[in-house]
Amino acid sequence: MTWLIGALFFWLAAWALNTRLANSRLSTTLAVRTFIPVLFGLTLLVLWEGLVRGLGVSQVILPAPSLIAKTFVGSTDILWVDVVQTVFKGALRGFAIGALAAFAVAILIDRSAFLTRGLLPIGNFVAALPIVGIAPILVNWFGFDWQSKAAVVVVMVFFPILVNTVQGLRETDAMQRDLMRTYAAGYFQTLLKLRLPAAMPFVFNGLKIATTLALIGAIVAEYFGSPTRGMGFRISTGVGSLDIDLVWAEIAVSALVGSAFYGLVALLELRVTFWHPSRRS
Amino acid sequence: MRNAIPVLTVLVVLVGLWWAAVAPMNIRPALDLAERGGAVIVPEGSVQRREVSVWTLMLKNSSHVSAGYDLKRPRLPTPAQVGQEIWKTTGAMVLKGRTWSKRSLIYHSWITLQSTLWGFLLGTSLGILGAVAITYSRVTSMSLMPWAIISQTIPIVALAPMIIVVANQVGVEGRGVPKAIISAYLCYFPVLVSMVKGLNSPKPAELDLLKTYNASGTQSFWKLRLPASLPYFFTSLKVGVAAALVGTIVGELPTGAISGLGARILIGDQFGTPLAIWSALFLAAILAGLLVTFVDTMQRVTLRKMGFRA
Amino acid sequence: ADDVTLQLKWVTQAQFAGYYVALENGYYNDADLNVTIKPGGPDIAPTQVLAGGGADVTVEWMPAALAAREKGLPMVNIAQPFKSSGMMLTCRKDSGVSTTDDFAGKTLGVWFFGNEFPFLSWMSQLGLSTDGGDAGVEVLKQGFNVDPILNGQAACVSTMTYNEYWQVIDAGLTADDLVTFKYEDQGVATLEDGLYVLEENLSDPAFEDKMVRFVKASMQGWKWAEENPEEAAMIVLEYDETGAQTEEHQIRMMGEVAKLTAGSNGALLEADFQRTVDSLLAGGSDPVITKQPEGAWTHAITDKALN
């Protein structure tokens, strides 16, 4: 009971502090802008800890954050092996291949109005499909090691990036294109100097969506067969052997890696599309 | 309509490529089968054949290539096989009056659709409420936004079993609710992001105008922010409904293969019946198409009625 | 009537025919029970469901149950309808495996999710490492099907006598192409498909009484299923909500399962239990369980149910 009340109290206090900070003059400083979400995350953890302890929830159902942290620290070797397998071998390679392929195809089909009109609706449609469903097929085709995971990731990230890039390439306004016409600029000049830069905000939109898809795809695919390492492997076997704390440690790793990956792409975006109105103020 | 011919052309080309790919994809199992049936295959033995490329195999055993188009357990089924399987589990079922039988994919699509719709409803509501909170409260916006992004990097499949157990513990029976929760988890995010954008889309001048009228917060919400956000809203619904479907299928994969298209994929995998996987995949695609088209139509009608230019 | 929820270990199939028969034939009804059967799936850990209160009783394999017990979840075996183990490793002759000596350097498909324990202790008894070393075997977490052996990704895959083995056969490989290693024959068999409940519930006489009736009705179901395999398979199909199971396959499965349940009246034999424990304790460097479990089974239920 004291745990529950304590957690609740902490939550109220933290929220009050956050409210004050957010409405204060300091709210635009980087320190406060990072502190507020961090404190918010912390309150969630405290609330969780309080709930688990206060209600006496069994640790094979929902372990407390403190236990998860302990497991995390104690199993860094396993976690690292899994990250290498799932993220570096599967997700990142798949992401790179898928992104490059989508980018190349986008530029290729963009040359033909016919192809664009034919492929774009299909691409849009495929981008909305539950592509994870093909994971069993690809595991069958490409084997149980990282290659099949990368293949799933390639297929998952390909269409969102393709669709966004093609749309981005069409995003120049008429006047900008007319300007190039008055210079009698060639196709590649226009592509290089106008359309690619103008497409970048869209490309990054696709890349950002793809980052989260990549991780999910690689993990889900491991459910259908894998070597005896990898985040998906550990999560699925962990549940079976009631190592729920280890499962949560893997989830935490996934969130960390995923956020870092997303953050990296977002940072890159900031540097490449610094000029875009939505980035300026 | 302008796009019909290009789309159809591309589709025909895709199906053609698919059909052509069947031969190399299936040549190995086809040869194995033929060999067991007594045919002479070069090279002999499936282990030896692993060293040889599919193209060589096809060349040297050209008479057996066609067998790849009629396998019971193909690595890649032919379009016709998939079409037949789909017909067998949908149209033929309807003709036999067994539309809602467990062997009918219409029944399983319906199960998936239900969870999708519940998840969609839950997810969009959460997304919209979150967006309103983020728009109107600085603290919420500063604390919540980063976590909304982080939430999407968590592998939801990992949470699925725990969601089921916890749902059980609070007395919720059946797989419907956990599936809907997973589906909502994937669906809320695009809606949230897009609605935050939409609710903040009024230009400063438009907000200033209301300020000169001394309009209240509620008035500016209903008369400006909400209508201004509608185009964003519908776009996000399209993404959201697709995400909800992905969520449901992901939820059906591991949450106890009972029914639904995801379960069919899983069962197809477990029992080694690729056609079951392929037909469930295609039905999922059709479902996605129908859902997105439905939202798209809603968008057109509503926005036109509201006077937005088409 | 009293409510009882049963959590199965896997999807609806003839492996669980006895329970479906008892339900369909009204044995549970006659025992004044209102039984709900929850199918399992790849991500359903029966142990976890039991811990979460999602079920009163669950079908589980003993290694997983004992492991859970060591994790602090006091599961107790109250009945053991399966006498023998149906697990085996099925290998292709053309991949060069004919005896256990040939395993080294080969890729073997193994089920995880709590089903890997018998395999791991077997390998450690054979002195083969499973973590990628040269002297050991390469372990592949096998999915839900037997594709790895069909397309040559693995030399051997885990199969059940009643299920996956027949998938390999159905896919075109003949018994002559294959070598099988039954865990029973290798002396590493562990008990499968027992009924487990939480220890704390057993102290409640009302619960105990419910379980007595449940086990009795279930065993009645099993015996009927053994005698009427075809009808039992049809009943299972009736309850299969995926609609993906086939008659042929389920009838065959029922036939094989009957061989495993034969010889069990439902009561756990202590010798079988000890054999399982010994096998697991021998699990080498990273044993599944570390000490002789205490109170992991009881005859309290079967004694009342079967007499």
Next chain:
Amino acid sequence: MTNNTIVSAKDLSLTFQTNDGPVHALSDVNLDIEKGDFVSFIGPSGCGKTTFLRVMADLEQPTGGEITVNGVSPREARLARAYGYVFQAAGLYPWRTIGGNIRLPLEIMGYSKADQAERVSRVLELVDLAGFEKKYPWQLSGGMQQRASIARALAFDADILLMDEPFGALDEIVRDHLNEQLLKLWADTGKTIGFVTHSIPEAVYLSTKIVVMSPRPGRVTDVIESPLPKERPLDIRDTPEFLEIAHRVREGLRAGHSYD
């Protein structure tokens, strides 16, 4: 400051804090506006015209000095709904018809349904848009949209009409026409009008008072009271008085400008 003073600014200053340092948008502005005045603000880009209008309407908070509107603070005046504001861009809501746009302030201020209908048709008449009530903004030309936005500001009973370059985007002929209409409206209603423009002839033609401003920091460099009569036909613009005032405005502008 007389009894009739509607706006009175004393040493008014406004400094924006930006990433590149402070921007002095207004600096020590002193200005009185009388009831019924038509005041034009003219000056080079960035001199603070818009900012001054926004301060009057309580859309921006001064960082120094004082300002009263109708004897009270701009905020109180705003809460009393004293302003009709016409922004530089028409800013009509695309999901509302022209009639719906004009009805917007009336709905917010709680006018009765009957009153709303009556007022909408009256102001539409006034700006020559009768018959366009049911059209959507994008079905109208830029000039018509601008007129609709003026109608929107006229629909309710605000004493003070603030207009920020309302005719900037229109061609000369349309502009002449609207100028005439605006003068007529002003004469009919007796509203006090604050009007920002870049056009010297327009300022001279319309105003009773022309405020010339200069940038960095935004200051009032000249306030010219117009001797022109209230009744102003378009060809008053060829009279010597007109040209003289125009000349003075131009000189004032040039003085404050960075060129020369």
Next chain:
Amino acid sequence: MTNNTIVSAKDLSLTFQTNDGPVHALSDVNLDIEKGDFVSFIGPSGCGKTTFLRVMADLEQPTGGEITVNGVSPREARLARAYGYVFQAAGLYPWRTIGGNIRLPLEIMGYSKADQAERVSRVLELVDLAGFEKKYPWQLSGGMQQRASIARALAFDADILLMDEPFGALDEIVRDHLNEQLLKLWADTGKTIGFVTHSIPEAVYLSTKIVVMSPRPGRVTDVIESPLPKERPLDIRDTPEFLEIAHRVREGLRAGHSYD
């Protein structure tokens, strides 16, 4: 059509097919522009000024009649890079600095690196933007952006400079200043200039030839040859000759306009 004729349009027509039926943007336009001419186009909104400029620059295809530029088709002239075009909005690429924007046509046309640098700094000087080379467009005011876009069109050696309301968004003083500069530049380089404006004084002040157009369908209603000397101080605008031409333009405009 003399030897010096740069642009020659004969019975030129252009009809847009739209959903609401055909729009006759240009109808039987006949016009000759001589080498070194400064031609202004003036007319109410939608009369086809922009369309005519675009046809000249091969950005739009006429649906009737003929047009030659430098004796060849507009397309050939475009491929020969005969045009500098200044659009109504500055249209600078936001991801390039001001210098980078001006360098854009030079890169495309393959000028050498050294030549590029030299030209960029020369035209920046010309439009008073020296020192802003490294800034991004959005760091500059609208007027400065417009000047940068003019600089961009001047950086390379195009015979014909087409400007579509380049000064529309600027205040009068800046406009005066740029008008003076433009005249100087024109005198120095001998370029032929096509210039769209809404301002009568601007058209009269700048041009050797004023083309008055009227809408629906877009026709040329008057072509006024200016008798003003090439050398034009700003106060030429107060001379009777000037006012007379302005009057004639205004009458021409009014005749084609829907008001009156």
